[in-house]
Amino acid sequence: MKVKIKLCILGHLPHLAEILKIEKWNSSIFEITGVNNLNFAGCSDGPNWEFLDNNIEKELPPNTDADILIVVTNVPLQDDYFVRRFSDNRICITYSGMSDILIFNDIPLKNLLLRLLYSATLVYKSQGNRIPLLSEIKFTHDDPRGCIFDMNGADKKDIVYSTNKPEICNSCVDSLINNHVTNNSVDEALIIETQKELKRINKGxxxxxxxxxxxxxxxxxxxxxxxxxxxxxxxxxxxxxxx
Ligand SMILES: [Zn+2]
Structure with a gap:
């Protein structure tokens, strides 16, 4: 059964039409069940104009009817991350600091969101149909490998390697198939299908x-x-x- 993912656009998002081309994406492992729009109720509270976790969480709508709710925004997030995980299978992704890198390298903006949709789906499946909090477990690796689980913490420009024909690296495949933490391993056929679909994420x-x-x-x-x-x-x- 496909994982149901709902999208919510939080605040003004430049290049929204480009990003929403994702709605036409055909996947056999997840489906986008809807897109909502929401305005910010408050302001940033971080020292560098970023939204800290407790603050951005107040802006997120409840996840009522989807397996995963992905909130897309354009404001800086805590610790300069571009993805943060929250309760009730909610994830927030920001294009702040990412759009310019993608545009400069001729990479479609929707590719960044697609990368997250695939990684979130696999995390959800591997953790017994839930998205753990950021404080619980780390799924990414610090060195960039062109993998959808690249951290891109040291240099955000490395995002170009995992948004154009990305893949799941051998070590991540092994972690997903042999999950010793929850014993909810991901089916190998799902990995193979995902690897096939990831090849379609390219420059056009x-x-x-x-x-x-x-x-x-x-x-x-x-x-x-x-x-x-x-x-x-x-x-x-x-x-x-x-x-
Ligand atoms: Zn990896």
């Missing part, structure tokens, strides 16, 4: 082509010149033939 055709051009500029110029010359020659022959 346009930016894949521009990336290729940036990587091989000389070959691109040669191919373009040959194609242009060929078109010129073919049109010349056609003209000579029909005149």
């Amino acid at each position: 055709l346009y930016f894949k082509i521009t990336d290729r051009i940036k990587k091989h500029p000389i070959i691109t110029i040669v191919i373009s010149s040959v194609v242009a010359l060929s078109i010129d020659l073919i049109s010349h022959f056609i003209y000579e033939y029909i005149k």
